Amino acid sequence: xxxxxxxxxxxxxxxxxxxxxxxxxxxxxxxxxxxxxxxxxxxxxxxxxxxxxxxxxxxxxxxxxxxxxxxxxxxxxxxxxxxxxxxxxxxxxxxxxxxxxxxxxxxxxxxxxxxxxxxxxxxxxxxxxxxxxxxxxxxxxxxxxxxxxxxxxxxxxxxxxxxxxxxxxxxxxxxxxxxxxxxxxxxxxxxxxxxxxxxxxxxxxxxxxxxxxxxxxxxxxxxxxxxxxxxxxxxxxxxxxxxxxxxxxxxxxxxxxxxxxxxxxxxxxxxxxxxxxxxxxx
Numbered sequence: 001x002x003x004x005x006x007x008x009x010x011x012x013x014x015x016x017x018x019x020x021x022x023x024x025x026x027x028x029x030x031x032x033x034x035x036x037x038x039x040x041x042x043x044x045x046x047x048x049x050x051x052x053x054x055x056x057x058x059x060x061x062x063x064x065x066x067x068x069x070x071x072x073x074x075x076x077x078x079x080x081x082x083x084x085x086x087x088x089x090x091x092x093x094x095x096x097x098x099x100x101x102x103x104x105x106x107x108x109x110x111x112x113x114x115x116x117x118x119x120x121x122x123x124x125x126x127x128x129x130x131x132x133x134x135x136x137x138x139x140x141x142x143x144x145x146x147x148x149x150x151x152x153x154x155x156x157x158x159x160x161x162x163x164x165x166x167x168x169x170x171x172x173x174x175x176x177x178x179x180x181x182x183x184x185x186x187x188x189x190x191x192x193x194x195x196x197x198x199x200x201x202x203x204x205x206x207x208x209x210x211x212x213x214x215x216x217x218x219x220x221x222x223x224x225x226x227x228x229x230x231x232x233x234x235x236x237x238x239x240x241x242x243x244x245x246x247x248x249x250x251x252x253x254x255x256x257x258x259x260x261x262x263x264x265x266x267x268x269x270x271x272x273x274x275x276x277x278x279x280x281x282x
Contacts, residue, residue: 005130005131005132005139005193006130006131006193006197007128007129007130007190007193007194007196007197008024008129008130008131008138009024009025009128009129010126010127010128010129010190010194010236010237011126011127011129012119012124012125012126013091013095013098013119013124013125013126013127014098014102014116014117014119015102015106015116015117017091017127018088018091018092018095018098018099018102019083019084019088020080020081020082020083020084020088021059021078021079021080021081022078022079022127023064023076023077023078024076024077024078024079024129025076040061040062040063040077041063042063043063044062044063045060045061045062045063046060046061046062046136047059047060047136048060048061048079048136048137048138049134049136049137049138050079050081050087050137050138050139050140051132051137051138051139051140052087052090052091052094052139052140052142053090053094053142055090057081057085057086057087057090058081058087059079059080059081059087060079060080060081061077061078061079061080062077062078062080063076063077064076064077064078079129079138091127091140091142094142094144095125095127095142095144096144097122097123097125097144097145097146098119098123098124098125098145101117101119101120101123102117102119105117122145123145124145124148125142125143125144125145125148126142126143127140127141127142127143128140128141128142128143128186128190129141130193141186141190143186143187143190146183147183147184147186147187148187148234150181150183150184151183151184151187151234152234154181154184155230155231155234156231157231158231159231160226160229160230160231160253161253163230163231164223164224164225164226164230164249166188167188167191167192167195167224167230168192168195168223168224187236190236191230191236194224194236194237194238194241195223195224195241195243197238198224198238198241198243198281199222199224199243201243201280201281202222202243202278202280204220204222204243205222205243205278206222206243206244206245206248206277206278207242207243207244207276207277207278207279208242208244208245208248208266208274208275208276208277209245209247209248209277210277210278211245213245213246213247221245221246222243222244222245222246223243223244223245223246223249224241224242224243224244225241225242225243225244225249225252226240226241227240227241227242227259227261228240238281239281239282242276242282252266255268255269255270256269257269257274261282263275264276264279264282
């Protein structure tokens, strides 16, 4: 089944995910939107199978854009499973740091307080969701706080360009040990698939120059770049990635320009400013 996995969504663990389900913003997920558009219409729901750690759990996926009362322009999908059922308990066991922290905070907060409990950085954990070759089967993969701690140790002091080469081209850096631990492999795979999803979104065009490199040779050469360098941020979210041609990628790492997120422009040390020719996700 792994050969058919396509990235859908990465979300931070919260109380809802630990007990009953989560919401998928499908407008940001190219592959998932294509898959779901073929069989799930507004207001419809469908039973699905969730695979977590090799075990299958029953769940339901539904399009919650039921009628005009919601006034949603785009469809919104939810994955739901029985409240504190077998899948919920499996997730709670997979995310002990998040679960224990949230449970403690819920016990001590004021009665009637329904505000969202935000996890401190050291407790943040993530769930990645993938489609499979079957439209009714999805894979949940966990990234725990201990996984992130190990990743931090592995990438510490590693050159950013080497890490991004690993993410983009499957280059094996044996000295870094980045491919040796199964937990690191999961995070590396997720990073690669998020980048691949964005490459599809931009049809392999560089967001800065708008060009498709290699077209005349029957090839498309484009790379994902971390705006806040991964070695420092450990942030592989789509919001921290740009799709760029190798030329712009090399220049960025050579001179380290500042990216202005508000204006979506790069500010180079020599005074040059360069904006994005294409932007669909930032």
